[in-house]
Amino acid sequence: MTLRPPLRIAGITELPPSAPGMRIGLFGGSFNPMHEGHLLVMAETLRRLRLDRLFVLVTPGNPLKDNAGLPSLAERVGAARALIGDPRIKVTGFEAARGFTYTWQTIDFLTRTLKDRRFVWIMGADSLADFHRWERWRDIAARVPIAVYVRPGASPRALASRAAAVLDHAQLDEADAPLLAGMAAPAWVYLRGRQSALSSSAIRAGTAAG
Numbered sequence: 001m002t003l004r005p006p007l008r009i010a011g012i013t014e015l016p017p018s019a020p021g022m023r024i025g026l027f028g029g030s031f032n033p034m035h036e037g038h039l040l041v042m043a044e045t046l047r048r049l050r051l052d053r054l055f056v057l058v059t060p061g062n063p064l065k066d067n068a069g070l071p072s073l074a075e076r077v078g079a080a081r082a083l084i085g086d087p088r089i090k091v092t093g094f095e096a097a098r099g100f101t102y103t104w105q106t107i108d109f110l111t112r113t114l115k116d117r118r119f120v121w122i123m124g125a126d127s128l129a130d131f132h133r134w135e136r137w138r139d140i141a142a143r144v145p146i147a148v149y150v151r152p153g154a155s156p157r158a159l160a161s162r163a164a165a166v167l168d169h170a171q172l173d174e175a176d177a178p179l180l181a182g183m184a185a186p187a188w189v190y191l192r193g194r195q196s197a198l199s200s201s202a203i204r205a206g207t208a209a210g
């Protein structure tokens, strides 16, 4: 028999509490480290999608990245929590505790176990550009609405991406963003607005401005 690791490990990996009917944004990332650009995306999506909660899903490791040298989950979760002041935002590392590698596994688990929540997957525009390389990306798009937030320099590649083309029929007007969480998938919106040029890689390299 295979034993599943406990869902709660040293207080850092729990799935945050939520209530039926809640509109919950899911913001996955390496967060190595979390920065002001992430905070901007979270503040804007909470407001414009009329979300009740936002779960920050700190990944054990992006399957498309070289994760050598990635700080521990506990370090990244702790640093993210230290930066976030909004009580609606909950940071979790529960994917690692569940043994999930791919986002489709996370979405499958959440939508099956918390059937009465309205989940929205949130990503930056650079992630949409590569979305067609994610494992079972079409299944993700078929299960949860998606909000894509503009990122400096990323819009042309994102909007010309394979995923954007395949999902073209399901794109909402930006003005309808408040409806997204209540819609059946596939549905997605591209959100333009305040932008941050910050990146974790620039912070790690010591080249981040400001």
Ligand SMILES: Nc1ncnc2c1ncn2[C@@H]1O[C@H](COP(=O)(O)OP(=O)(O)OP(=O)(O)O)[C@@H](O)[C@H]1O
Pocket (backbone or CB within 6 Å): 028, 029, 030, 031, 032, 037, 038, 041, 122, 123, 124, 125, 126, 127, 149, 150, 151, 152, 196, 197, 198, 199, 200, 201, 202
């Ligand atoms: N400045 C930003 N503006 C908009 N979206 C962002 C920004 N920074 C990160 N994101 C988005 O946040 C999510 C998590 O990103 P991640 O933790 O990889 O940060 P990153 O700054 O892109 O890291 P790295 O530079 O190491 O690739 C992704 O969906 C990414 O597109």
Ligand SMILES: O=C(O)c1ccc[n+]([C@@H]2O[C@H](COP(=O)([O-])O)[C@@H](O)[C@H]2O)c1
Pocket (backbone or CB within 6 Å): 027, 028, 029, 030, 031, 057, 059, 061, 062, 063, 064, 065, 101, 102, 103, 104, 127, 133, 134, 135
């Ligand atoms: O499932 C996949 O194949 C997949 C491929 C690339 C990225 N992701 C997820 O995308 C999110 C953003 O990752 P990152 O490293 O760009 O911050 C994070 O939750 C990853 O697990 C998922």
